[in-house]
Amino acid sequence: MGAVRHTKQKQMVYDALRALDHPTATEVYERVHGEHPTISRGTVFRVLNGFAEGGQARRVTLFGSDTRYDHTLAPHAHGRCRVCGGVSDVFLPDFSALSAEAKSAGFCIEGCEVEFYGVCAACAKTTGNMRQGANER
Ligand SMILES: [Zn+2]
Ligand SMILES: [Zn+2]
Incomplete structure (x- = not known):
């Protein structure tokens, strides 16, 4: 019985993780807790x-x-919006070329942690009204 409950909790957390965009653990907790008040932060x-x-x-x-x-x-980099602080996925088009390049130098790339900064699509639309961009999230 414990295992079933455990599986359900995992599913709830995973669903929240998918629904939110690069959430922090606290954001995931707040969403799951909002729908299932019995789940604890620790869980x-x-x-x-x-x-x-x-x-x-x-x-x-x-x-x-x-x-x-x-x-x-999948290996990807992240774009950080300087207006709203949102995180967007940025897939590097030549990742396999990059990976091959590294391999020839004797390094095996398993992932990457690259951060770009700029303005996200939603904020670009509201350029000139940065306050609104921040409120939309
Ligand atoms: Zn933004
Ligand atoms: Zn991502």
Whole structure:
């Protein structure tokens, strides 16, 4: 019975992780807790850690931000919006070329942690009204 409950909790956390965009553990907890008030912060954090360690999610460490979680496992970089602070996925078109280049130098790339900064699509639309861009999130 415990296992079933455990599986359900994992599913709830994973659903929240997918629904949110690169959330912090606290953001995941707030969403899951909003729908299932009985789940504890400790459980959510433990499940997220399990995902990161088990390879179902990756931890994303961006400059000046709490650790975030990402359900997209393919190697990709992140774009940080300087207006709203949102995180967008940036897939490097020549990642395999980059990987081959590194390999020839004797280094095996397993992932990357690259952070670009700029303005996200939503904020670009509201250029000139930065306050609104911030409120939309
Ligand atoms: Zn933005
Ligand atoms: Zn990502």
